[in-house]
Amino acid sequence: MSFRDFLLAVGICVGAVYCLSNLQFPHISPLSQTTTPHTIVQKLIINFVNRAADVSCHGPHSQSGHSSIAVLVVSFIWLYFTGSLFFDVTHYFLHKFSKSRYWILRRIGYLHEVHHLYFNRRLKFNDQYLWQNMICELPLELSCQLFGTWMGYLAAQTFSLAGPGLLSQELFYLVLGFEVIRSLVVAILEGRDSNHQSYSTVVPKDPNSFLVGPEYHALHHIDPSAYISSSFRVFDWFLGTSYTLRSRRIIMVGLSRGLREAMAKELQSKESVNCIRELSYDANHEKFIASLANTDIVIIGSEGASCETTVKIIELFKKHYKARPGTLLLPELWYIDSQTTIPFSPSGERSFNNRSRMYYEADDIIYRHVALSGFPSKFLGPYFAAKVMLWWIRRGSRYIAITNPGLGLWLYFNFFYGVQ
Numbered sequence: 470m471s472f473r474d475f476l477l478a479v480g481i482c483v484g485a486v487y488c489l490s491n492l493q494f495p496h497i498s499p500l501s502q503t504t505t506p507h508t509i510v511q512k513l514i515i516n517f518v519n520r521a522a523d524v525s526c527h528g529p530h531s532q533s534g535h536s537s538i539a540v541l542v543v544s545f546i547w548l549y550f551t552g553s554l555f556f557d558v559t560h561y562f563l564h565k566f567s568k569s570r571y572w573i574l575r576r577i578g579y580l581h582e583v584h585h586l587y588f589n590r591r592l593k594f595n596d597q598y599l600w601q602n603m604i605c606e607l608p609l610e611l612s613c614q615l616f617g618t619w620m621g622y623l624a625a626q627t628f629s630l631a632g633p634g635l636l637s638q639e640l641f642y643l644v645l646g647f648e649v650i651r652s653l654v655v656a657i658l659e660g661r662d663s664n665h666q667s668y669s670t671v672v673p674k675d676p677n678s679f680l681v682g683p684e685y686h687a688l689h690h691i692d693p694s695a696y697i698s699s700s701f702r703v704f705d706w707f708l709g710t711s712y713t714l715r716s717r718r719i720i721m722v723g724l725s726r727g728l729r730e731a732m733a734k735e736l737q738s739k740e741s742v743n744c745i746r747e748l749s750y751d752a753n754h755e756k757f758i759a760s761l762a763n764t765d766i767v768i769i770g771s772e773g774a775s776c777e778t779t780v781k782i783i784e785l786f787k788k789h790y791k792a793r794p795g796t797l798l799l800p801e802l803w804y805i806d807s808q809t810t811i812p813f814s815p816s817g818e819r820s821f822n823n824r825s826r827m828y829y830e831a832d833d834i835i836y837r838h839v840a841l842s843g844f845p846s847k848f849l850g851p852y853f854a855a856k857v858m859l860w861w862i863r864r865g866s867r868y869i870a871i872t873n874p875g876l877g878l879w880l881y882f883n884f885f886y887g888v889q
């Protein structure tokens with residue numbers, strides 16, 4: 470989750486709490502006179518949905534009348550979400566099983582492994598496994614989704630949110646039917662659905678930040694231990710598997726000694742990277758370019774490289790980068806601004822702010838911007854900063870602010886909305 474998504478989520482939560490705190494409860498008759506936690510949750514959810522329906526149908530000042538459309542939409546999303554979440558959990562364990570030392574678990578894991586044999590790490594279909602994919606993977610995926618949806622319906626019943634006017638039994642059957650039809654369509658397409666695209670050069674930059682699209686799922690086929698989620702990214706955010714650093718070649722330039730050592734320790738101890746090298750921008754230009762050409766991720770620190778030098782390094786990397794034969798991943802650039810201040814001046818800072826936003830939007834590179842300043846990074850040290858940074862990167866973040874909340878908010882709005 471990017472910092473922008475995080476702020477959005479916080480905004481929604483604050484808004485929801487504000488709305489709920491101002492709600493009356495005219496629509497529901499109490500099911501019982503005793504107040505239990507689940508009746509409170511029930512009241513809050515029902516009234517929030519009803520209020521949303523009122524606002525959408527009659528404007529923000531309406532107090533009466535409601536549409537069941539909001540209830541239907543929320544119910545549908547809930548049932549589909551629980552179905553896909555249960556499959557994601559099963560998916561994760563199937564990958565673990567396929568590497569187990571126990572024969573029986575490996576055989577169970579093979580039920581999903583055939584899917585990766587059918588659509589391999591090179592993102593090519595292998596028709597030899599077409600029928601195994603059809604017979605093993607598709608029914609397995611469907612049954613998990615159906616079971617998860619049923620669990621979601623049971624959860625709604627537990628909180629008395631299922632019934633007439635709420636999550637109806639008809640809608641439950643409708644979602645089950647939708648999932649069955651969707652699987653039939655995938656079967657008719659022989660598993661070549663919209664999430665399984667063969668990219669000939671590299672996997673394009675993912676335009677989504679919450680839903681799983683073909684770019685995201687392609688990364689799961691390239692690195693099956695990551696990008697587990699099938700429809701919504703919630704499970705990957707929870708596990709921290711929304712990234713891959715497997716076999717990647719990393720260069721660090723311009724980082725302070727403490728941060729360089731902390732990053733190297735974090736990457737070497739927890740990630741299966743190919744190599745980590747340190748580089749200094751010096752006069753030996755050819756050697757520098759040769760090193761940049763043979764790397765996948767460049768981590769640039771602001772302490773050892775001026776804005777001008779940083780731009781030069783980035784442009785050299787973009788120009789001379791050579792992907793390893795067979796790699797389908799975009800190169801990455803992590804810029805760690807450890808001298809972040811409110812950018813009133815000087816002009817150099819402002820100009821790199823413009824550039825960093827341009828790199829952030831670029832399609833030919835994954836740019837991650839890390840604003841590192843003041844408390845807590847200064848007082849808790851580089852190892853803390855490195856851990857927090859990697860924690861967010863494992864959740865797919867491309868803008869990370871490790872600083873005090875006020876400065877963090879200012880920097881965030883300046884980065885996304887203050888740059889022309």
Ligand SMILES: [Zn+2]
Pocket residue numbers: 584588665686690
């Ligand atoms: Zn797949």
Ligand SMILES: [Zn+2]
Pocket residue numbers: 560564581585689693
């Ligand atoms: Zn898989």
